[in-house]
Amino acid sequence: MKTQLQLLPLVAILALFLVGPIVIIFVVSFWDYTEFSLVPDFVFTNYIELFESTVTYSIYLNTIKFAALSWFFTLIIGFAIAYFLAFHVRTLKWQVILFLVCTIPFWTSNIIRMIAWIPALGRHGLVNKFLLNLGLVDQPIEWLLYSDFAVILAFVHLYTLFMVVPIFNSMMRIDKAVLEAARDAGASAVQVLLHVIIPLCRPGIAIGTIFVVSLVMGDFVTVQAMSGGQSASVGVAMNHKRALLQYPAAAADAIILLMVVLVMVAMLMRTINIRKEL
């Protein structure tokens, strides 16, 4: 009884604001609509239109491209940073300080962190000035801002922390004696990394991957802002339909996206037990 009471607030909020809305979206995805209103119905037209349109596939391909590239860069950078913190920084005090240095931007606004790229990447921005001064380019590079490059850069900037934290957590759990044993047995630094550290970091990598992939797959703000509306993702397309008041079409989009993300995450979850990793 006491347990139920303690869980009630959490369960009530998730039921009302997570499960409820998803059920509504699912129901509405079978509705019809006119230019001005929603028509309760049970039709599959929203899904049929979605699957018949070639645009859908190219948008999914584009979104998966964003997710794959962001995943790759956040993983490489996140792993390197976690490795430095866990194995090169010697005292706990400095580990904590440097870890917090990496974490603090996470507690500031994502929107501001996107806007913050304008002075660096704009046509007259710092990067272009630098390249012009060095004579590396004759005229400003246009694709730095409002491009796919800017989108990926922003994702890496915003989400690398989601890789650093779980991988660092995994690394801190590695018994130093294991590393020493590997070295005593004659393993080179690269072999220790490949055959001991990376396998032991797999849970951390999986958790980081779940975060980055699901955040990027479901994003619409970053793509919209950083591509200047020139690039599409599933989220952007859905938000566009929503703005045109085509709620049932947007809902069908949302259900398919949810299923894609859940399948991806379910595959990753099979490799780890999250509760043990905390």
Place this chain on the structure above:
Amino acid sequence: MQGRTRSPAYFAMAVIFGLFVLFLYGPMIAIIVLSFQGPDGGLTFPMNGFSFHWFGELFKEQRVGDFKGSFLRSLSMALIVMILTVLISLSAGLAYRKPFRFSGAIFYITVASLIVPSILITLGIGLMFDRLGLDAGWYTSGMGAHLTWTLPFGLLIMFAIFNRFDKSYEEAARDLGATPWQVLRFVIIPIIGPSLVGVGLFGFTLSFDEFARSLLSVGSRNTLPLEIFGMTTTVTTPTLYALGTLTTAVSFLIIGISFAIIAALERRRRQHGSDAGKGMV
């Protein structure tokens, strides 16, 4: 790595770390500097004088939308979400220390709340309130939307806390006759207090800065991130940066306060913690 001297690999990695920190903070520092741009200055360097002109612009309501109103809404909302996040996460965290039916299902739904794309939450809540004929507002639908984002973080942190919690303190208190409430109030909360402040920090900042889950769920009156996002397409002066500087200052203030409270609690805990080895007292 083992010896007293640093390996070349260490210096290479230190340089990489330094570049990463520059990557994290560089752009932010640039807009903070540029927000003090002179009245004739533009969105990029060089600085054209130094002034508070653009901060002044921010407070002229007609110029850049409803900055003050949206700021106050976001602040109130973040404070309430923070308190609710701490209380609800703590309560659920306590429940999870014992096995119970559906514990796996509830855990997975909570984790799903992190993974479900934000646009689904905001679209779904918007639709739900519309269909039920309720008015969406920041203090109802908006608050619910934010909690779906802050509570999973809260619960995951609670798991991390209780996985490291030594239950013998509680047992000692119970053996001495403490009621469950006394155990919570005088043993558990003082021990996990600093971590609870951490949960609060997550609750506040995640809510204060949330855009995607706010979009269709906060009703007709914008919260600050929505206002800022609107400005990115309409405002082409350093006012945008001034707003960024102010918002970031609020975030840093909250982070600073949280760290100060954590440090104070840790100090207190050490002082009152153990008198082992001090002889009879």
